Amino acid sequence: MSMLLMTLACAPKSTEVPAAAEVPAVTEPAAVLAETEPSSSMQLHMSEHFAKTRVANEAFIHGEVGQAQDALAWLAEHEAPEGLPEGSRSWLAEMKTAATEGSVATHPAETAAAIGRLGAACAGCHAEMRGE
Numbered sequence: 001m002s003m004l005l006m007t008l009a010c011a012p013k014s015t016e017v018p019a020a021a022e023v024p025a026v027t028e029p030a031a032v033l034a035e036t037e038p039s040s041s042m043q044l045h046m047s048e049h050f051a052k053t054r055v056a057n058e059a060f061i062h063g064e065v066g067q068a069q070d071a072l073a074w075l076a077e078h079e080a081p082e083g084l085p086e087g088s089r090s091w092l093a094e095m096k097t098a099a100t101e102g103s104v105a106t107h108p109a110e111t112a113a114a115i116g117r118l119g120a121a122c123a124g125c126h127a128e129m130r131g132e
């Protein structure tokens with residue numbers, strides 16, 4: 001039975017865009033990160049964010065806008081970790097706003113722009129926390 005499935009799965013379908021089933025492959029780095037036993041819940045939290053941000057980005061690139069928006073919705077709703085440094089709240093708000101807007105956008109270009117702003121908010125907070 002599994003051979004049959006394999007055969008079917010491997011049959012060339014040249015006219016099709018990549019199947020949605022191929023996209024979850026990008027979550028693999030998350031599993032790797034999770035296995036490294038982060039030393040703090042903050043690191044675990046950030047690893048999850050990193051994974052979801054990648055899913056949003058890769059899904060969008062594969063034309064799976066709905067899947068990208070699901071990942072953005074997760075980021076929008078996920079509770080911030082305890083112990084975020086002083087002065088980081090505005091970056092968090094910016095991150096949440098970008099994720100929310102991207103998750104509800106009705107045009108793919110708006111979702112793409114939101115993914116860009118999301119990345120900028122991640123980087124902005126990290127840079128400021130390092131005193132850059």
Ligand code: HEC
Pocket residue numbers: 038040042043044046047049050051053075084085088089091092095118119121122123125126129
């Ligand atoms: C409000 C500030 C803030 C925002 C916004 C933020 N981060 Fe972070 N991030 C931090 C801090 C602080 C650390 C350091 C945590 C530690 O090492 O204790 C960190 C660390 C990380 C790490 C390294 C974790 C590790 O294992 O050392 C990753 C990956 C990461 N963030 C990804 C992201 C992604 C992706 C986003 C955007 C979706 C994001 N972060 C948004 C504050 C933020």
